[in-house]
Amino acid sequence: MGDTAAVFWENVKKEIKQQNTTQEWVAKKSGISFNTFQGWISKGIYPRVNEAIRIAVALNTSVEYLVCGAVQDNKKAIETIYRHLPQIYGHLETIEKAVKELQ
Numbered sequence: 001m002g003d004t005a006a007v008f009w010e011n012v013k014k015e016i017k018q019q020n021t022t023q024e025w026v027a028k029k030s031g032i033s034f035n036t037f038q039g040w041i042s043k044g045i046y047p048r049v050n051e052a053i054r055i056a057v058a059l060n061t062s063v064e065y066l067v068c069g070a071v072q073d074n075k076k077a078i079e080t081i082y083r084h085l086p087q088i089y090g091h092l093e094t095i096e097k098a099v100k101e102l103q
Contacts, residue, residue: 004046004067005045005046006044007067008046008066008067009040009041009044011065011066011067012026012041012055013041015061015066016059019059019060023037023038023041025058026055026058026059029058030051030055030057030058032047032051032054032055049063052066
């Protein structure tokens with residue numbers, strides 16, 4: 001397994017264990033066949049970007065975390081979120097309604 005692919009899959013496995021779920025569940029939730037998912041892990045193959053995103057979403061984490069093992073620039077992300085809070089609060093009712101419709 002190449003070093004960077006190894007980090008990606010080790011972080012995926014770590015998240016699966018921490019979330020008390022299975023590789024099969026993540027594959028299904030990501031829309032990826034379980035055989036393909038296992039093949040990527042065993043061969044140390046990175047998934048395509050869109051598939052890596054779906055895996056990260058299924059695990060409720062970021063691709064950056066899965067690839068790097070850590071989120072690199074929390075300060076910049078926090079500052080960006082902080083700047084957008086007034087807009088977010090202005091749309092909170094719409095967001096809450098959309099979330100309720102998804103449930």
